Amino acid sequence: MEWLFFFEVSLAGLGTGGLYALTAIAFVLIYKATRVINLAIGEMLMVGAYLFFGAAAGWALPWWLAIIAALIGGGILGIVLERGVIRPLLGENPISVFMVTIGLGSILVGMVELIWTANPRSLPNFFPTDPIFIGDAFLAPKTFWSFVVAAVVIALFLLLFRFWRGGVALRATASDQGAAYAMGINVPAVYSLAWCLAGVIAAGAGILLGSIGGISSEMGFFGLTVLVVVIVGGLDSVLGALLAGILIGWMEAMAGVYLGGEYEHLVTFILLMVVLLLRPYGLFGTREIERL
Amino acid sequence: MSILNVEGVSLSFGGVKALRDVSMQVEKGSITAVIGPNGAGKTSLFNSISGFYKPQEGRVLFEGEDITRLPPPRRAALGLGRTFQNIALFRGMTVLDNVKLGAHVRMRTGLLSAFWYLGKARREEAEIREQIEREVFDFLEIDHIRRHPVANLPYGLQKRVELARALAMRPKILMLDEPVAGMNREEKEDMARFILDVKEHWGMTVLMVEHDMGMVMDISDQVYVLNFGQLIASGKPAEVQANPEVIQAYLGSGDVSTLREKLGARKRVA
Amino acid sequence: MRIGSPKETYIADEALFRTRTQWMWFGILLAMLAIYPFVANMYWIFLLCLISINIISTTGLNILTGYTGQVSLGQAAFMGVGAYTVAWLDNNTGSPFFINLLAGAGMATAIGLIAGLPSLRVKGLYLAIATIGASFILQFIFINWESVTRGTRGINIDPPRVLGTELDNPDTFYWLVVPIMVVMVILAANLFRTRIGRAFIAIRDRDISASVLGINLPFYKLMSFGIASFYAGMAGGLYAYFFGAINPESFPLLMSIFFLAAIIVGGMGTILGSILGAIFMTLTPEVLRYGVDFASPFIDNPSQILSPLRTAVFGAVIVGFLLFEPHGLAEIWRRIRRFFHLWPFRT
DSSP: OHHHHHHHHHHHHHHHHHHHHHHHHHHHHHHHHHOOOOTTHHHHHHHHHHHHHIIIIISOOOHHHHHHHHHHHHHHHHHHHIIIIIGGGTTSOHHHHHHHHHHHHHHHHHHHHHHHOSSOBOOOOOSOOSOEEETTEEEOHHHHHHHHHHHHHHHHHHHHHHHSHHHHHHHHHHHOHHHHHHTTOOHHHHHHHHHHHHHHHHHHHHHHHHHHHOBOGGGGHHHHHHHHHHHHHOTTOHHHHHHHHHHHHHHHHHHHHHTOTTHHHHHHHHHHHHHHHHOTTTTTOOOOOOOO | OEEEEEEEEEEEETTEEEEEEEEEEEETTOEEEEEOSTTSSHHHHHHHHHTSSOOSEEEEEETTEEOTTSOHHHHHHHTEEEOOSSOOOOTTSBHHHHHHHHGGGGOOOOHHHHHHTOTHHHHHHHHHHHHIIIIIIHHHTOGGGTTSBGGGSOHHHHHHHHHHHHHHTOOSEEEEESTTTTOOHHHHHHHHHHHHHHHHHHOOEEEEEOOOHHHHHHHOSEEEEEETTEEEEEESHHHHHHOHHHHHHHHSSSOHHHHHHHHHHHHHHO | OOOOOOOSSHHHHTSSSOSHHHHHHHHHHHHHHHHHHHHSOHHHHHHHHHHHHHHHHHHHHIIIIIITOOOOSOHHHHHHHHHHHHHHHHHHTOOOHHHHHHHHHHHHHHHHHHHTGGGGTOOHHHHHHHHHHHHHHHHHHHHHOHHHHOGGGOEEOOOOEETTEEOOSHHHHHHHHHHHHHHHHHHHHHHTTSHHHHHHHHHHHOHHHHHHTTOOHHHHHHHHHHHHHHHHHHHHHHHHHHHSEEOGGGSOHHHHHHHHHHHHHHOTTOHHHHHHHHHHHHHHHHHHHHHHHHHGGGSSOHHHHHHHHHHHHHHHHHHHHHHHOTTHHHHHHHHHHHHHHSTTSOO
């Protein structure tokens, strides 16, 4: 019984971990391509969830159409942010760019609250509701299905990243911008592409997250945990983002059940501080070599 | 008497050996130059001496004391002053503040006294200001730009401000990383004069990395030649100039006719 | 038009204000601050008290972020440490207010130094993220350390007493907060006339070269953290006395963003920028409130849109200034001054 409970909690944790991993990939994508630490990733995720809410509840679209609309909206948001705000700051001090993303996050929260108010809402359910059993362990169907979707999307993304032309251009830009440009890769377009894809992924993660726990203007907080995930995994490592996402999701579930709900995020941030002190470049990150 | 000894220093980055068993001595009151082709490890040697790189093997002795394990600020406090290859001025400060910063290690103002700017802080700032004006600004002829932000200065002046900042440390040994790189003839002559004056009037020891052979041969007392991270020759300028290995290192191949043949062969293939 | 101002000693040339005009303006400013509470109404006095508190905290953050180049999103949490220390002392020991304020600032400094420890290992943006972590952990402590902080219910604080008078209104509190603000701003300005301030700027501009030139990076980075938290703690203590009640919600992450916005708007790495930025950011919500009041006949629920509007405007201000006026209001001020400097001749 004890072990069964542990197993169930672990499964639930892995479910959240999948969403962390998914959002972390959006973050790493932007970081790798444009070297921008995007603090607004949580807010982009929130906007995606609200777009779905708006399309499904406001315009009464069928859920699959609403999802497509929200994903497209997320992609457009990514492009708009990149072209409008990030591009003009290219080559500026990275600290300025970082602070700009803080400002963007604030703007997005304000806009969402202006349009939909700050009250929490729940999303229409579109997952099958049959209970899921893995062995004897029960798993909430929403958690299970969102994990499955996250896993499929991540797998698709990895394949794209590996084999698609755009994915190769992305990787080339990430490893050496100047050389990529010289080889005829349209680097500005790659920037837009990275932000666009990240916007789509974030919106998708937002819809999944919202369908599990409802949506509110404070959903952006999820982005802070994702930030911890990418720091722990190593800012520029996709593998790190995946593993750290799962690890932190599991850890939070454990802390939430065995220590109490208020400890859930505390554990995460303590882990953050420990990693920053002991292994600042994360589990799989590349250490920057400093030059004089 | 030597003020700086480098003993068997080796430095590698991953698999790349930047320095292999390099030993050298800098005599007190001399001008010593390190020359070598691009990528020979000159700047790596400098960085090992000032502490930014930690060599895997060997020792660095300053005035007989082993400083191999000391962090860079402690070395600065002992009296190692330097300039940088790509000008490293603090862009957010004026010329005066940049030069004053050079005197940082010689000052003692603590936090409380700095906050109130009374007593010690005020006295020390005035003293340092006077010293800088008298010793450095007059000498390097940059008193007219003291209130200018460094970012807008022309290149030659920036180089001079950097020298001023290093001099404000009153170092025992002044390390110059390519002091005349990218300068025009007139600026080079000015800089050579300054370096000679530093040695002759201030009695300071100078160690420099330089590409400009003319200047190295004119003003150095001792020359060390690096190639592929190894010391290949050392001695008086005239001796080094005559060394066949040095000539080979600089030209790739000592024999001009073989070089021509190679070029000709490539042209035919194309 | 102003022309040369010859000086005979280097001490005179190193002064905080180097011309007579500058001294004159400074005198006028002090005189205006002294007359202000007698001519302004309670609302405006209240605002100036709030502005003063914000100037103190902004100045601290500007020393850390603007001058030393270490981004921090923990300024509000450190204010919270100062505020809770003052509140606890006020409720449990009855010690005089200035002791409490100093203790609050001291406690914030200690916590700030601990939170600054990651700065020894990581740089720039990693550090900013560490401060987010630190402020989250502090927030957790504010909520859950019930025996000291009384959790989400918060603590009430009695107003400070000076010579038997309670400073329980903005017009009396003014005489506490404004002098403290003026002194702390001058202290900060002094700091950047000395080796310590120069070391901070050097770390911001080129940390590695600075270390080769003899600056002990860990020492000065931590010192900068300590100073910023000291200013935050002082501001937090004053905040607790000023509002008479605090709870964990008083110091949210949004407030740290507020201070970050203030230094961006005002101008990073300038003392004047801290002042202008704090004024601008404190008045912005007030202006918004007027705007919403004015528009209230035409919109549905004016009370509901104020808070989101404020959030969005904070963000827009950060983005707008970084894009279009990255050196902030201080630079605009300099342009105006330069214009009048040679007026009526054109520059």
